[in-house]
Amino acid sequence: MTKIPKYWNKAKKYLSKKDKVMSKLIKNYQSPTETILTSRKDIFFSLCKSIIGQQISVAAANSVFLKFKRACNGKINAKTVSKLTHSQLKKCGLSRQKVIGIKSLSKEILDKSFKPKLIINMNDEDAINYLSSLKQIGRWSAEMILLFTYNRSNIWPIQDIGLLRAISKNYKKKYLPPEKFVSLLKKRFSPYCSVATWYLWRSIDPEPIQY
Numbered sequence: 001m002t003k004i005p006k007y008w009n010k011a012k013k014y015l016s017k018k019d020k021v022m023s024k025l026i027k028n029y030q031s032p033t034e035t036i037l038t039s040r041k042d043i044f045f046s047l048c049k050s051i052i053g054q055q056i057s058v059a060a061a062n063s064v065f066l067k068f069k070r071a072c073n074g075k076i077n078a079k080t081v082s083k084l085t086h087s088q089l090k091k092c093g094l095s096r097q098k099v100i101g102i103k104s105l106s107k108e109i110l111d112k113s114f115k116p117k118l119i120i121n122m123n124d125e126d127a128i129n130y131l132s133s134l135k136q137i138g139r140w141s142a143e144m145i146l147l148f149t150y151n152r153s154n155i156w157p158i159q160d161i162g163l164l165r166a167i168s169k170n171y172k173k174k175y176l177p178p179e180k181f182v183s184l185l186k187k188r189f190s191p192y193c194s195v196a197t198w199y200l201w202r203s204i205d206p207e208p209i210q211y
Contacts, residue, residue: 018189019185025203029202041149047105050137054140071092072084100135101137105137124154128142139159143157153191153195157197165204166203167185167200
């Protein structure tokens with residue numbers, strides 16, 4: 001893991017001034033043991049974890065990922081995954097589509113048709129589009145990569161069920177919260193939507209999310 005993003009403390013002050021609910025959430029997670037958004041800087045690892053976590057619970061995703069990690073002998077990289085058969089990956093609990101996505105990803109990393117370094121110089125929307133060109137990587141997965149691997153400061157993943165649940169809970173809104181209200185929060189929290197997202201997630205899950 002790397003150090004926390006440089007913008008983190010500035011973002012906390014900014015969000016606390018902008019929004020009473022956010023101010024309260026930030027205070028609730030101010031203990032010395034607070035786990036902050038950090039990054040592995042390992043896009044292959046993060047993309048695999050993102051694919052595995054699609055459309056299943058956090059607990060189920062963790063279980064599948066542990067089996068996947070064991071199948072890779074603890075070395076989650078494109079070369080190792082390329083040597084695993086479809087059958088071996090399916091035994092980890094992966095669906096056929098997720099197996100295809102992970103195998104395709106390893107191939108594109110190895111033959112360099114996918115170039116992660118290009119993302120550094122892209123704006124958020126261009127980076128989302130580039131990542132979404134990969135099999136099994138849609139907008140939500142791309143946003144998770146920008147948030148957790150690249151630590152972009154202004155990611156607001158409105159397709160994320162956890163984020164929408166947290167908005168409903170903390171702002172006393174029905175589920176699903178109205179789109180207009182979600183858009184209003186994005187405007188209020190920019191340019192630090194990533195930090196707001198992280199604190200909203202923490203309000204419904206004691207374990208910090210990490211991809």
